[in-house]
Amino acid sequence: MHPKPSVMDFHLDTLLNLPHATVDQCDQDQNGIILTLGLLNEAANSPHCGTASDEVNQRRSVMIRDLSVFGQATHLKVPRRQVYCRPGQQYFTEWLPDIDLGRPYTRRYEADVYHPVQVSTIEQVSRAEGLTYDRVEGVFKHQDALKKKRTGLRSIAEKGFQ
């Protein structure tokens, strides 16, 4: 396969700036750039009890939209490992911290879509990003809900000081 570690991979990993992730492959087609990621951590921690396990039961991957690179739409092919937790006797799916569970975008991409919507329109952002109106609206609503949740927590904390 790929000779590793190469100098190029090192630079791509640094540019990617996601913990535990390495760029295994870089492809380009008419839709843009696809970076196939590998995970550097062998074990994953069970979300239920925190036990570290490297008993991988199943490997699949999902396509996640990330920030554009050199003006080209960029997708990450992210490994999703199903891991067995022996003490808990159940399987769990490992998930990267920079991607909200079940979302097809990285957090930084969602933030990048969210901010311009506030100063322009959903139509303009949808054209610029090549996303449908509904998708941009979905990102906006998701980010807006997260922001409200954070603001709410902050105002509760501020009230606590009074």
Ligand SMILES: [Zn+2]
């Ligand atoms: Zn567990």
